[in-house]
Amino acid sequence: MSSFNSASKEEPKISKKSRANKGQFSIIAALLVSVILVAAVISTYTMVRHSPLQESPKVLTAIGEMNTDIKRILDFTVGYYGSILQVTGNSTYAKGLAASYLQSGLVNIAHSHPEWNPSFDLNSQDVSTHWYTPQSYSMGNVSVTYSLAGLGIEGVQYKTSSVLKVSLLEPIHTNESRINIIRDNNEPELGLEKASFNFYKYNPVNSTWSLVNPENDPVISSNGTYVIEIPAGVDQDAYSIKISDQRGIMLTAFYSPASLASGIPQYTYTFDWDVTGMEGIYSSLTTDTMIIEALQNGTLRWLGQNLQLSTQAKPIPSLPVKALHLNLTINGDNQEVPYQVEDWASDYKVPLGLTSNASLFKNRNMVVFSVNHTVEKATLWWSGNDTIRQTPYGWKNVYFNDNVTNPDNALLFNGNLTLAVKIVGSPPRFEVTSTMGASTSTAEFLRINNEFPIFWADTAYVIYDGIVRDIVQQEPEYSGGVAGCPNFYSQVFLTLPANAPYYTYATRTIFVNSEQSRSVSDLSAIQLSGLSGTPLTEDGTDGGYPLNSNSTGLFYDSYPTGWDHHWSQISSGNTGAGLMFTDADNQNLYIFDTGDKSGALNVQSNSIEVNPVDPSLFPVAFMTPLDVTWHGAVVTFDGEPIYRSSGDFGLWVMVEHPPSVTVN
């Protein structure tokens, strides 16, 4: 403008120019016109820049960019939440980190557009996952009010959500997984490839889960349904699958036909109490409480022996422990019941305690629950809700009344049976006395080469006031080691199931590889004493039913009659006590037998011993390592004995004919 004003002042000079200067005048005039035109263009451009009508594209671009960035941060946040949840199972922790992540993401957005001077108010945000179910999802919502002071924009409110939702469908063909996948606004997700699908494959050797992709890309339908080939080694009838989309949002879904049909993820254990035709015996019993241990690899154990499964074992996924529930179906009536999840070490040999409900279920955990012959099914099911609180059935004590104030003289009461756990005498001995009604028995554990162990340490009350059982543990020691048997260690743990007429023992002996000679002339797993009445011991079977003997003395392999010596009791009428163990431990009784016999039940008028090496039989010598545990149950009864001569009734059937189980 200033140049335009200078040209006007010289105009009189231009009018006095000669004709010779007319051409120059024309040029100047043209320049002036040009200046005017340029000025007009500049003016117009300036007006356009500041015109409200012309601001819209810029503002809309900025707002659009902000919204896109917020949405992307939310996508990442939902993915981040899912990844933390996968590792920890702790939704409170994961939500906290996700919230921090979202906020730092908004700060980053602000830093990336300093010229706009953005500021954000986070009104609300939430992330959640529903997982390990046939219908699973991960989602997040956010509501943000932001301003872009640099553009004069204030108070823009933006709400958005990010969703990944999957529904596992009934497969049409074997070996395929059909999955419908939906994303935001109920739109089908069509952009996933085989790398997006990770099946959980269980390795039974090291008891771990690993992720495997399908070999081929999925077949995708326009409605978001994917058909995927299930990788080799993954159980087609029960599997978990982790699905991640391109935004990083992930979730884990679980499939089994029963879960799909009911909508509730589950394993159902169906018990066949008549697998060997013993339902009649079972149905006569009232105290046949069996404690079932469901290990991570799908094995079901009872009294140290695996139950026979008529279907493939189903490993338990890495679920949050707090999500687990257990229902029993009894006479058609389905009801939730108490259970407990336990921590163990050393391949389920060393009990550590109850599992924290903040944990994920791993290969050191087991689910423990009790059944009897009235139980048709046990259903282990879980909630997919990431914020679920553990059911009281998983932590509340309703059966036990224990007093462990003095660990050397503790009393455990399971509702029926009282267990006095004591350290007595000098040197200290570990003594356990069980009492039910008028019956009582006392047990001590381990004896080797006629040397009784010393129990220097307190008893460890690994679980007391438990939910379905207590566990105590001790370590037998030998001053200066066992004479003639170097490099030897041992462990004893007992369990007391709720309401049962028995407690269980596990006496573990660990013979370390030895360069010194080692001779064992006496090895007793348990000595039960303080008994009175008539002895009765199984001596072989006939048609699955016990043959029995009321003799005292040794019962060993094929002596006096059969190899079956699963139980022995000393009773008067229906009161008394004894012990019983499964087939596996009956065979373990003879573990040191070679051509000569070493192991025996040693029954006397008032005592019963389980002696893998009986002092009156053949000693054994070996230097190789051996880690073996003898399991059994000490039954103290006042009403229902191990064996009742009339009609073959009794608790013996629990160890000789445990139920088989079908898992679905």
Next chain:
Amino acid sequence: MNIMTPIQNTVTLFVKTQQYNWTWVSIVGYPLYYVSNTETFTGPNDHNSYGIHGMIRVGPAGLNAFLRGLDGKTYDAWWWDNPNNRWVYGDGSIAREIGVVQFTSQARDKCNYYGIYPSPYQTASRALPQSIKDDYHLVATELFNRPQDNPTTSYYEPDYIPVATYRHAEGGALTAIGLTRIPDIRVSVLALLMYYNPAVYKSEFGASRTSRVVILQLGQQGGT
């Protein structure tokens, strides 16, 4: 079994073990034995082929000598028990059985922070007297609440520490796990984490090169 236990990054297990000079010691067992990361033993008379060094027939005096050694004192068969104002013969066992003990609230917080959940109650059969803190210039980071007094015993249970990491005034630390057999190895790592208080780098979840804490358990059982 009382043991000192290591904390390490798996990638640099050996380096870190040496750097921090961790040593595993059974201080109340019989015999007293230990595994050193820095000492080399030679010959069959002072160690076995697994590098576990044992002192046979040392009995409870081994613990007393060990603690005196930590404090730079020479071992003396008799020593002055300051809190109790008496001379005590060094062979006397100072560890006590104090029964079932519960985690402190701080220990529970650390369980949540680090995601390690050993059973919050344990039985302590080799608790050490709190007097060792004064006697040997130690500062204890304790994991368990002291129990109430058991009137049936001749000692006062609240004076005993079940599990702690003891830091010596002049440097170095000892984690003593006084729990009955078989102790949960996770208690050891919790004791170390409470002592070192390392931060968990949350952003590294799922990322490579994350740090791990590895606790090695010498054996599943104590001595014979």
